[in-house]
Amino acid sequence: MEIRQMATAFLIHQGKMLMMKKEKSKIFNFEFWGGIGGHMETNELNSPMEASYREIEEETGFKREEIKNFKLKYILLENNSGELRQQYVYFGETEHGNFIPSDEGELFWISKNELLDLHTSKIINLTLAHYLNDKNNIDNILVGVMMADNEFEPVIQWSTIKETVGF
Template identity: 65%
Template sequence: MEVRQMATAFLFNQDNVLMMKKERSKIFDFEFWGGIGGHLEYEELNHPKLASYREIEEETGFKKSEIKNFRLKYILIESGSGEIRQQYVYFGDTEHTNYISSDEGELFWIHKNDLLSLHMSKIIKFTIEHYLHNPNSEHIYVGIITTSKEQIPSIQWSMLEETSTF
């Protein structure tokens, strides 16, 4: 089984979030919405935050210096198509709304109240929903998506905490 590591960012400008609409991907063969991001390069495997900054600049033109309060909020894990997908999800703020066009998809500023009505992967929808209910949490959450016998997806959240085990 292979491991696919990715970094995704959601950038806020007041109550709006920069979202990307894509026609399709390696996983989905239909139009869907997501954050800004992509796969970690080999030299970034131990530095997903750097990968996230790189993806943001490539896909939006935003520089690291233009993003405030940028922090890891979620680590998502799911299995499918013979691989384990691990995704580091960051949230940050911007002071302006100017972005460059991207070959990866179309960018739009979407009001946070409209996010959950967008067609997106289940794991990202669960993540955005959790974030909107816990916007001021300082914790990092690990989310593992599962599917019931009836093929209904759900997510299990755990707070990531430092432990001292011997």
């Protein structure tokens, strides 16, 4: 089984989230939306935050010092067509809303109440829905495992990562 590790960031400025619209990808031949990010390089496998900062600068022009409260919020796991995908999802705030045009797709600041109406992957849609509704546990890191329920509709099973006690 192939393993793909990715880092994704969602940046927030004045109540809006920076989203990227792509006309198509190597896998999909239709328009879809997502966060800022991509595959982790070999030298980044033990540092997904560094991969995320690299992707942010490459795709938006935002530098690390322009992003505040940048935190890992989710680790997503998904078995997709025989490929195990592990995605680290970060959220942060920008001090300004100016980004550079990206070769990866078009960037837009989207109001939070419009996010779930965008055509995103199911795993990103469910993650954004959880984030928008998670008012009490903002500092927790959650693991989300993508699964199909009894009617084969994809769902995410969430678990909070807690400090372990043991040896």
